Amino acid sequence: MSTSGLLCATIRKMNANAAGGSKIIRNVLCLNVGMLLLLSLGIPSAVSQAQAEETLLPEASQTIQPTETAWLAESGTATPGLPTSTELPASITPSFLPGSPAPLAPQLSDEGLRGEFVPGEVVVRFRNRASKKSIEQCIQSVHASVTSEIDELNTLVLSVPEGRVAESLYHLQSCSDIRYAEPNYTMHIADVYPSDPGWGNQYGLVRIRAPQGWELATGSSSVTIAIVDTGIDRTHPDLAGKLVAGIDIANGDTNPQDDHGHGTHVAGIAAALSNNGRGVAGVSWGARLMPVKVLNAAGSGSQANVAAGIVWATDHGAQIINLSLGSRDESLDASGFPVLKDAVDYATSAGVIVVAAAGNGGGNSVMYPAAYPNVIAVGATDSSNTRAGLSNYGPEIDLCAPGISIFSTVPGGYSSSSGTSMAAPFVSGLASILLGIPGNGSPAAVTGQMQNTALDL
Incomplete structure (x- = not known):
């Protein structure tokens, strides 16, 4: 039996006709074959x-x-x-x-x-x-x-x-x-709700119907998500227990400590320690997190560093790579980032699922690396399940997820942030849950499940 409908999370899918601008928004990972x-x-x-x-x-x-x-x-x-x-x-x-x-x-x-x-x-x-x-x-x-x-x-x-x-x-x-x-x-709903006190601020997990999905699977520790970003706060109580060895390519050392905050926020969305009576819940309760620091304290870095981070994560066992980053230069097309394209191809040819943010320009243009065909491009929706005004859109978009005022981990605590950077890790966490189900199939099958079980709105 296909596992494509066994979990539930309404990650939104949005596609746009490049000429007419029409868009399709979908929900993915819906529990629809439980009775079967x-x-x-x-x-x-x-x-x-x-x-x-x-x-x-x-x-x-x-x-x-x-x-x-x-x-x-x-x-x-x-x-x-x-x-x-x-x-x-x-x-x-x-x-x-x-x-x-x-x-x-x-x-x-x-x-x-x-x-x-x-x-x-x-x-x-x-x-x-x-x-x-x-x-x-x-x-x-x-x-x-x-x-x-x-x-x-x-x-x-x-x-x-x-x-x-x-x-x-x-x-x-x-x-x-x-x-x-x-x-x-007396009967009660069968959804699973975490004990984390920040749950009440996490509307995104409700919108993607994570509680219904958690009733069936919460993720496996056999799956590792690489957060290729500004690093991760290695001392954060909601993250420290989930970390595997990482690297700091931006500074040329082995200590990928987050000195910006962006990577820590992204990591918490994807896979914070959950149901532990502390902080927030992540999409995947079981997945491990690999901190790969390629951006500096200002949140910037070279495409060569990003490419090196993708390769390092692939070689060190990451099954999913989250890229909540990209180029803001709309004058450059794919030919302007050959080393980045080569790194993405290197990862996907090794069976790694690559997820990237679509960008926050609000226009009909998806930034790279999200625009590459072998990358899952993620746009953002708001709390009313509509496309966020800041989110880029276009035919390259594969899925969308909540990206406005997302409450998650930051160095030393918790805070809210907005952007397609916040939407991408919802998809990465989701992919890790599907990939961790025994016998569920290949990365290509997981990607297809997320897209094909989406519900048009």
């Missing part, structure tokens, strides 16, 4: 299982059957697979024939019931043979009223005196036409 995955694993639905059980129980049979009660996990979230069938705790299981008067109930407390449920409500399913009269008598026996019903399942939601759910379940078992009775358990 369950079906492929042969997991029956709860409804089909219940129907099968009903068939196995002859309507005329008077054999005493255990009450079937499906309990959910105490965590409040649905447990993978089907819920197990169980009974009320043995201490309160009645020992009387169905249809006979119920004995006096022991002192039952709702606190003895497992799981989170709606106070004062029980869910009851009746057998197909149940008559209207027997159903009414059963409801009256526990002083209940009908709140709602699911006719197709012969199921009623009953309102019982608050605090007497357990007692009501005990008495309901005396009704011979009941298949099961259980508390009305």
Whole structure:
């Protein structure tokens, strides 16, 4: 099965017709085959299982059957697979024939019931043979009223005196036409939200639907993202634990410490330490970060240094290279950056995914290296999921991601910044999650998955 729809993050795709300026915006990495995955694993639905059980129980049979009660996990979230069938705790299981008067109930407390449920409500399913009269008598026996019903399942939601759910379940078992009775358990969304306190400021992760994706995968430490930039703050508490060996080409040493802040901000977006109760969350919780410093304290550097950084990262095991940089000189085309083009070709021929920022001029012109055909060019969107005014656009654009007021790591703390530089690492983080899924395929397949599963807006 293709993995292209197994994660969810709405990274935006935007393409433009060079003449007409029309653009296509897409969301990528959408969870759209989860149910197909369950079906492929042969997991029956709860409804089909219940129907099968009903068939196995002859309507005329008077054999005493255990009450079937499906309990959910105490965590409040649905447990993978089907819920197990169980009974009320043995201490309160009645020992009387169905249809006979119920004995006096022991002192039952709702606190003895497992799981989170709606106070004062029980869910009851009746057998197909149940008559209207027997159903009414059963409801009256526990002083209940009908709140709602699911006719197709012969199921009623009953309102019982608050605090007497357990007692009501005990008495309901005396009704011979009941298949099961259980508390009305509470369901919750299955998204994964990190514990990082800065999460509330990270609208970008919400826009790309990262919580839905994290329910399926959060990234693997076997994947390394090279941040070819101004370096990374090697002492930052949200980054230090993710770093592998790097290099400082800008200053000719082995200490790629960030003396500008840009690279640290980019790194945090892609793969900050996440769900650790500190700072912010990155797109990929598992990916490693390789600091490759090619830009100086002013945020500038030569194309030769950038090319050398790309080659170094490729040779030292990076599977993804993030380039939140490029040339602002619109008078130069690809022929003006031959060494940069050669470096990109060197990386991609080695199976490395190269992601680059489209530029912040707001015009129909994508800067290099993003404009190269073997580079994933990333534009920026804002909090309303529209193209950011500062973002370059054009036919070279492959994907777009949030790029306005993005909250992330900076040396010594956290701050917000804007630009396609902030958008690119959303894609790099996404690519690392896909690449880290066992058996998911080649870098080319991952790139295709990000593009082909995009949703046009």
